[in-house]
Amino acid sequence: MEKTEILASMNKIWRDELDNEAITITESSTANDIEEWDSLSNIQLVVATEKLFKIRFNSAEIAQFKNVGEMIDCIKAKIG
Template identity: 65%
Template sequence: MEKSEILSQVTEIFRDVLDNEEIVLADTTTANDIEEWDSLSHIQLIVAIEKDFKIKFTSAEILSWKNVGEMIDNISKKLA
């Protein structure tokens, strides 16, 4: 799967979980950029992404991403 495809799928998940249709994600987006993205919803997002892509992150991975780009890279690696 292309990274751009993953990004758009992840964007949909963010919009759904955070209940905000206006969210636009880029590789450089961080939790500081999105109001609803706090430590609680972060867990919801991870669980939703795991379900959607049928993958499982390790606990180290969950805490390692600095921005959306790194998260996408991680998903992409798991799907490969």
């Protein structure tokens, strides 16, 4: 799967989980850029992302993501 496809799927998750259709994420997006994205909703985002791509992030991976792009790289590595 291409990065752009992964990003598009993630954007849907972000909109649904954060309940805001106006959200558009890019590879450089971080929690600072989006009001609804905090440490609590981040748990929702991670769980929903894991479900969609049928993968599991480990604790260290989750703790180290600096932005959406790093998550995408990690997803891409896991789904091949």
